Every structure is written in structure tokens, then in C-alpha cells.
Amino acid sequence: MNALLQPPPWRRAMTLSDLDAVLAIEASAYGWPWSRGNFIDTLAAGHLAEVLEDQNAGVVGYFVAMPGVDELHLLNVTVAPGWQGRGHGSALLEAVVAHGREQRLAELWLEVRRSNHRARALYARRGFAEVGLRRGYYPAAGRREDAVVMRLALIERGPDAVD
Numbered sequence: 001m002n003a004l005l006q007p008p009p010w011r012r013a014m015t016l017s018d019l020d021a022v023l024a025i026e027a028s029a030y031g032w033p034w035s036r037g038n039f040i041d042t043l044a045a046g047h048l049a050e051v052l053e054d055q056n057a058g059v060v061g062y063f064v065a066m067p068g069v070d071e072l073h074l075l076n077v078t079v080a081p082g083w084q085g086r087g088h089g090s091a092l093l094e095a096v097v098a099h100g101r102e103q104r105l106a107e108l109w110l111e112v113r114r115s116n117h118r119a120r121a122l123y124a125r126r127g128f129a130e131v132g133l134r135r136g137y138y139p140a141a142g143r144r145e146d147a148v149v150m151r152l153a154l155i156e157r158g159p160d161a162v163d
Contacts, residue, residue, distance in 0.1 A: 009060055009088065011095055014049035016040070021059035022051065025080045032139045034076060042066070042075065048099055052079070052088055063092045065099065065108075072100040072154070074110040089119075093126055100154045108154055111147035113138050120148060128152045 014022065019039055026033035042049055042064050052061035061079035065072050074096055079088045100108050111134060112119050120130075128150040136144035 007055060009052045009054040011050045011052055011092075014039075014043065014051045014062055014064075016043060018051050018059055018062075022062055025059065025061070025078055028081055029078050031141070039064070047075070048072075048096075050092075050095065052092060054083075057083075061088050061092055063096055065096050067103065067105065070105055071107045071109060072096065072103070072105045074108060089122060090126070093122070097126070097152065097154065104155065106153065106155050108152045110150050111137060112150060114146040114148050120150075123150050123152075126152065 019036055022039060023033070023036055039049075045066075048063075048065040048067065050063055051059045054060050059080075060083040061077075063077040064075045066075055067073075074093075077089065077092050077096070079092070097108060108128075110123070110128070112123065114133075124130075129152070130148050131151045132149035134147040134149060137147035138145040
């Protein structure tokens with residue numbers, strides 16, 4: 001079959017049976033990957049978790065987001081290194097945004113490594129604003145790395161809105 005006729009990857013809910021594939025991607029993408037326990041805990045807690053699946057390659061990306069009171073917190077969004085640069089990260093991020101808006105949540109929050117300029121640029125292009133810094137948030141070689149806190153308004157607020 002011609003590669004141009006291949007259907008694009010599709011999203012579906014993450015299940016425990018996806019964890020081997022998810023953990024392989026996690027290990028290939030990060031020096032300090034999430035553990036199997038981290039993923040099991042998020043699924044058990046009922047967090048929003050989806051995979052991006054290709055009919056031939058299997059799972060090629062995923063996200064995990066935690067709903068809160070009037071907000072959604074993106075905990076993890078990852079695309080397998082060999083599948084990056086094809087718009088899949090943007091598509092996963094847009095799916096998270098859509099879920100938040102469907103649930104009428106006001107804001108989407110995330111943390112990103114200060115050194116992850118590619119991800120920070122993606123988030124900025126999608127309208128996220130850098131609103132804070134968490135010092136020493138992430139593990140790094142022989143030290144800790146700061147996280148940039150980013151926020152996206154999901155619901156437009158009128159001029160009379162009260163915080």
C-alpha cells in the first residue's frame with residue numbers, strides 16, 4: 001500500500017495492556033521516565049489518558065491529564081522519538097485542550113523542563129503563557145532542573161468575571 005494512503009494514527013483511551021508500549025516510548029524519550037507504577041496510579045485514579053496508535057506501528061504517543069476543580073493539568077504528553085516532527089504532539093495537545101473545553105474547565109496547566117525549548121515553543125504557539133517557575137522540580141544528571149509553569153485559558157472570560 002502506498003504510504004500516502006495509510007490512515008493517520010488515531011486516539012483511544014489508554015489501558016493497562018498499553019503499558020509495555022507506553023513504557024518503551026517513555027524510556028526512549030526521557031532520561032528520567034515515568035515508572036509503570038506512575039501510569040498504573042493515573043489510570044486507577046481515573047485521570048484522562050489516551051494513546052495515539054498507528055495501525056502498523058502500534059502506540060506512537062500518549063497523554064495523561066488530571067482534572068481538578070475548574071482546571072485540567074497536563075501531566076505527560078509524549079510522542080515516540082521516531083514519530084516526532086509530524087504534528088502528533090500538536091494533535092495530542094489539541095485533544096487535551098478539547099477535553100478541557102468539553103468539560104467546561106477554565107484553564108489548562110502544565111510544567112515543562114526549562115531546557116525543553118522545542119516543547120516550550122510548541123506550547124507558546126498553542127497560546128500557552130509562561131506564568132511561573134518551579135525550582136528543582138525535575139531530576140537531572142547530578143542536580144535538579146527547573147520547570148516552567150505554563151497556563152492556557154480554555155474558556156473566554158468576560159470583562160465582568162470575578163476571580
